[in-house]
Amino acid sequence: MIDIDSKKVDLDKIEKAVAMILEAVGEDPGREGLLDTPKRVAKMYAEIFSGLKEDPKDYFSTVFHEGHEEMVLVKDIPFYSTCEHHLVPFFGKAHIAYIPRDGVVTGLSKLARAVETVAKRPQLQERITSTLADSLMETLNPHGVFVMVEAEHMCMTMRGIKKPGAKTITAVSRGVLETDDIKRSEIITYINMK
Ligand SMILES: Nc1nc2c(ncn2[C@@H]2O[C@H](COP(=O)(O)OP(=O)(O)OP(=O)(O)O)[C@@H](O)[C@H]2O)c(=O)[nH]1
Numbered sequence: 001m002i003d004i005d006s007k008k009v010d011l012d013k014i015e016k017a018v019a020m021i022l023e024a025v026g027e028d029p030g031r032e033g034l035l036d037t038p039k040r041v042a043k044m045y046a047e048i049f050s051g052l053k054e055d056p057k058d059y060f061s062t063v064f065h066e067g068h069e070e071m072v073l074v075k076d077i078p079f080y081s082t083c084e085h086h087l088v089p090f091f092g093k094a095h096i097a098y099i100p101r102d103g104v105v106t107g108l109s110k111l112a113r114a115v116e117t118v119a120k121r122p123q124l125q126e127r128i129t130s131t132l133a134d135s136l137m138e139t140l141n142p143h144g145v146f147v148m149v150e151a152e153h154m155c156m157t158m159r160g161i162k163k164p165g166a167k168t169i170t171a172v173s174r175g176v177l178e179t180d181d182i183k184r185s186e187i188i189t190y191i192n193m194k
């Protein structure tokens with residue numbers, strides 16, 4: 001569990017920093033259009049980094065005993081995250097599959113909630129992928145987990161190398177899905193199904 005109090009967002013500090021950035025790039029933070037910008041950005045950062053105060057594992061405490069021992073896949077979960085190197089967005093879809101053990105399943109929406117939590121942090125795509133997989137493994141103790149994330153990174157499109165349309169795909173397998181090629185291929189087929 002993450003200690004929420006120690007992670008309180010310091011809105012005043014963000015406001016001051018944003019005003020300094022505006023000044024540093026040659027803007028006038030005192031001009032009418034920019035007057036409320038530091039406040040807006042502070043509020044926005046509190047929102048897009050709210051996942052720092054949450055633990056995705058908490059969602060998986062909602063479990064049902066269904067006797068279902070076969071694959072569960074929730075695919076095409078949209079997300080928006082922030083690249084920790086450049087603080088610009090990267091966004092795409094996450095696909096989460098697991099094979100329950102002893103029929104223990106979690107609520108479908110909890111998988112999407114976990115994606116939200118993990119995405120709302122300064123992030124790397126690889127870390128989003130592995131954090132989701134490990135959180136599920138540690139809480140539900142399923143036979144296996146497979147997580148795939150596909151995303152477009154604004155730091156590669158609007159700046160730098162400027163390659164719009166380039167997609168990054170990351171995948172993580174845990175448990176039996178590390179070795180069971182047939183089951184993993186089956187999941188990938190379902191993910192690719194329109
Ligand atoms: N592995 C990984 N790299 C990322 C991710 N998001 C951004 N990056 C990369 O992080 C790298 C940072 O490279 P640096 O050379 O330190 O920074 P830079 O000079 O701004 O790099 P360029 O983007 O090449 O201009 C870049 O190659 C980005 O494409 C991510 O989620 N995963």
Ligand SMILES: [Zn+2]
Binds near residue numbers: 083085087088153
């Ligand atoms: Zn970046």
